Amino acid sequence: MKKNKCIRSVLCTLAFASINVCQAASQYTNFTDEIACGKVKITIKSSCQKSDDEMSLNTCKPQNLKIGRDNGSRSVALPELNQDDINSIKKEDGSIADLFVIKMGCAQVAGANYAILYYSIGGGSEPYSELWTAYDESGSLLASKNFPLQGNALEAVNKKMKKVHSIMPE
DSSP, rough: HHHHHHHHHHHHHHHHHHHHHHHHTTTOEEEEEEETTTEEEEEEEEEEEOSTTTTOOOOEOOEEEEEEEEEEEEEEEEEEOHHHHHHHHHTTTTTGOEEEEEEEEEEEEEEEEEEEEEOOOOSSOSSSEEEEEEOOTTTOOOGGGSOOOOOHHHHOOOOOOOOOOSSSSS
């Protein structure tokens, strides 16, 4: 009888420990990624659940962006896109909610600083599978037609951008 109680106690302890490990694996982890770009400070908050393997995307809740300057700050849920980009994505039957910032960086063009965000759906070759946005020194989102970088200049910045915790597996 005493032996059975001991065995049950050990089994219950092991079962309880494995439940906690399984629950911990399915929980979301909060991340904060920041950069300073001229007078603008960009903060992206992400809450993600790690994927089961390195070939699967992480599961993330919508990201939040905070843009700070000397004269205050503003916060917005991401993706923050201009209307032309939204219309283009919808035209291609894409979903704006699938876009997550996976990199952010700074670019200097003609003496002005721009914060650059690189969005991705995590793969694919559709026109909406990746998107670049830029913010000027006042923290305002630029229209795509006013994007400060194109071609090789954009690729050079891309190589220096900081990884943002989000849908991309480690």
